Amino acid sequence: MDILISGASVAGPALALCLRRYGHDVTVVEKAPALRGGGYAVDFRGSVHLQTLERMGLRAAIEARATHMGEIAIVDGAGERLAGLPSAVFSGDLEVLRGDLAEVLYAATSQRVRYRFGDQITAISQDEHGVDVTFAGGPPQRFDLVVGCDGVHSAVRRLVFGDDPAHKKPLGVYGGIFTMPGTLGLHRSGVMYNEPGRAVTVMSPHGGNQIVSMSVYEPGLEFDYRDVAQQRRIVAERFAGVGWRVPELLEAMERAEDFWFDSTTQIHLDRWSQGRVVLLGDAGYAGGPGGNGTGLAVVGAHVLAGELDEARGDHRVAFRRYEELMRPYVATCQKQGGGSPDFLVPTTWKKIGQRNRFFRMMRYLPVAPRLIKHFATKTATAFELPAYDLPALV
Numbered sequence: 001m002d003i004l005i006s007g008a009s010v011a012g013p014a015l016a017l018c019l020r021r022y023g024h025d026v027t028v029v030e031k032a033p034a035l036r037g038g039g040y041a042v043d044f045r046g047s048v049h050l051q052t053l054e055r056m057g058l059r060a061a062i063e064a065r066a067t068h069m070g071e072i073a074i075v076d077g078a079g080e081r082l083a084g085l086p087s088a089v090f091s092g093d094l095e096v097l098r099g100d101l102a103e104v105l106y107a108a109t110s111q112r113v114r115y116r117f118g119d120q121i122t123a124i125s126q127d128e129h130g131v132d133v134t135f136a137g138g139p140p141q142r143f144d145l146v147v148g149c150d151g152v153h154s155a156v157r158r159l160v161f162g163d164d165p166a167h168k169k170p171l172g173v174y175g176g177i178f179t180m181p182g183t184l185g186l187h188r189s190g191v192m193y194n195e196p197g198r199a200v201t202v203m204s205p206h207g208g209n210q211i212v213s214m215s216v217y218e219p220g221l222e223f224d225y226r227d228v229a230q231q232r233r234i235v236a237e238r239f240a241g242v243g244w245r246v247p248e249l250l251e252a253m254e255r256a257e258d259f260w261f262d263s264t265t266q267i268h269l270d271r272w273s274q275g276r277v278v279l280l281g282d283a284g285y286a287g288g289p290g291g292n293g294t295g296l297a298v299v300g301a302h303v304l305a306g307e308l309d310e311a312r313g314d315h316r317v318a319f320r321r322y323e324e325l326m327r328p329y330v331a332t333c334q335k336q337g338g339g340s341p342d343f344l345v346p347t348t349w350k351k352i353g354q355r356n357r358f359f360r361m362m363r364y365l366p367v368a369p370r371l372i373k374h375f376a377t378k379t380a381t382a383f384e385l386p387a388y389d390l391p392a393l394v
Contacts, residue, residue, distance in 0.1 A: 001144035001313055004029065004133060006121055006156050009036065010098070011281030011297035012149035013105035016113045017056060018305030021391050026113045027143075029135065031120035031150075035106050037099035038258050040177050040213065041067055041205060042294040043092030046377035048385055049295040050093060052302050055390055058104060065100040067091065067205035072190035074356055077243035083360040085192065088376040097205060101294070112393065121146075124159045124277065131276045145315055146277045147304075149297075152265050153225060154283035160274050171288050173264040173341050174223070175215035176235040178256035182210045183248065193244040194352045199345045200239075200246060212249050214239060217345040221263070231261035264288045264341075266334050273319035280304055285330045289344060291337025292380050299383065300326055306388030329383040336379045 001024050005012045008030035016026045044050060044062075053059040072085040087095075096104075106115075116138070123134035124146060134140045148156025152168075161167070182204055184191060190203035197217040204210040216238040224230055235253060239246050253259060267286040272279045279285075281297035304322045311317035346352045362372065 001025070001308075002142075003027070003145045003147065004121075004131070004141075004143040005147045005149055006030075006154075007149035007151060007281075007283070008032070008106070008115060008117070009102060009149070009151065010042070010105065010294055011283070011301055012147075013102070013109050013113075014056070014298045015147060015149060015280055015301035015305060016109045017058075017105065017393075018301055018390065019308070020109065020112045021393055022305060022309045023391075024308075027116065028109075028113055029116045029119050029121060031118070033118040035102055035117070037103070038179060039098035039260070040211060041069070041091070041095050041203065042098050042101060043090075043095040044295050044298070045092035045292065045380035048299060048381050048383050049292075051385055052295075052299050053094075055388075056298070056302065057393070058108065059094075061104045061108070062094060062096050062101065065096045065104065067095045067097065068188055069095055069203065069205055070189045072192050072201065072203065074192045074194070074359070075244065077193070079244065083356040084363070085359060086362075086372050088372050090190075092376065092380075095205070098294075108393075121155055121159065124156070126275050126277065128275075144276065148277065148279045148283040149281050151282045152262070152267060152286050154279065156277065157267075157269075157279055157283050160277045161269065161279075167267060167269055169266040169268055170219065171264040171266065171338065171341055172217050172219035173215050173289070173345055174218060174221050174234070174261070175213055175264070176231060176253065176259060176261040177211065177213050178253055178259040179209050179211055180249070180252035180256060182208050184210060184245075186210055193246070194346060195242055196349055196352070197345060197347045198239060198242055200242075200244065200249065202249070212252070214246075214249065214253070215345050217341055217347055223261075223263075225262060228259060228261070232259060235261065266291070266337065268334075272323050273315075276315055278304070278315075278319050278322070285326075285334070287330070287333045288337035288340055290340040292333045293337075295380055296326075296330060296333055299329070299385070302388070302390075303386065306386060306390065309388065325386065332379055332382045 069091040074083045119137040186204035187207040199215045201213045272284045307318040307321045
């Protein structure tokens with residue numbers, strides 16, 4: 001089939017890789033002018049995620065880019081260590097920078113898949129035989145199927161499923177991420193500092209530059225996700241007067257060219273497909289921090305492509321099976337992601353202290369490594385991966 005995918009971050013290229021291995025003709029359209037590099041760290045956890053990467057032929061290439069992050073130290077305003085977050089909590093079994101993952105996926109697909117950078121879908125209409133797509137920068141085209149892999153702000157979801165606010169469930173956390181020169185002497189390690197409703201994490205996965213994340217818990221905060229100047233002001237205003245080395249970080253934020261800001265939002269839909277259009281990853285079921293979003297995107301890509309093959313191209317059967325298989329897994333991950341604000345951005349000094357004491361005590365328990373491993377992967381492994389016959393690339 002001739003299949004159009006919207007979005008070239010993680011879910012889109014992962015699906016393109018699987019579809020191409022089954023012999024489909026694939027086009028990926030991406031509104032950014034080029035592949036997006038850098039960015040925050042993403043991870044894969046447990047046997048389900050790792051087995052999926054192995055089947056897709058990606059595991060070795062991703063492991064070569066792995067961060068191998070160590071502990072993240074929780075510090076007070078003077079920089080003194082209060083507790084530590086083990087790498088399994090933040091980094092899972094295999095962590096990689098989002099930009100590095102995108103490069104691995106692009107390298108695996110660029111010679112076999114058509115990429116249209118700097119363009120986007122502006123209209124979609126469909127009938128029982130195909131989908132007519134209008135683009136901002138080119139003539140209309142007709143495809144057999146369209147897959148929205150374009151994130152929380154998905155244009156495909158808006159055009160086909162409507163822009164119902166009920167589809168989005170904000171978790172109340174808003175964060176800015178940027179890169180700056182290394183000033184904390186970190187190497188494959190990180191530091192976290194909290195004040196009530198505020199969280200700052202600085203990590204240096206490979207040494208040198210450090211990645212800064214500044215998050216605030218403020219339910220109902222309104223912003224324009226396209227207005228970067230406004231987003232910088234929001235971070236600067238919310239962190240004005242916050243201690244530790246935050247003033248230094250705010251100065252670096254103003255100079256950062258890769259500043260990115262968004263809300264932590266879950267996506268909840270009654271169904272993930274409409275006719276010949278289907279959603280994958282954050283576009284259809286974003287889980288929020290701790291919701292295994294990257295793993296869900298890759299596992300979902302494997303399942304969607306596999307079900308299309310099992311159904312011999314009957315999209316109605318394939319989409320139904322894809323949703324039946326993935327929805328319980330997604331619900332489990334979203335439930336976990338929904339509790340992330342209490343862990344990442346505690347709203348009182350008491351809650352901050354309770355979290356810190358928990359991790360301080362854990363290090364003294366003989367069973368701590370096994371317990372941490374269990375809880376870090378329990379949700380990610382709550383899925384039985386179907387045994388699809390995924391052909392080798394040709």
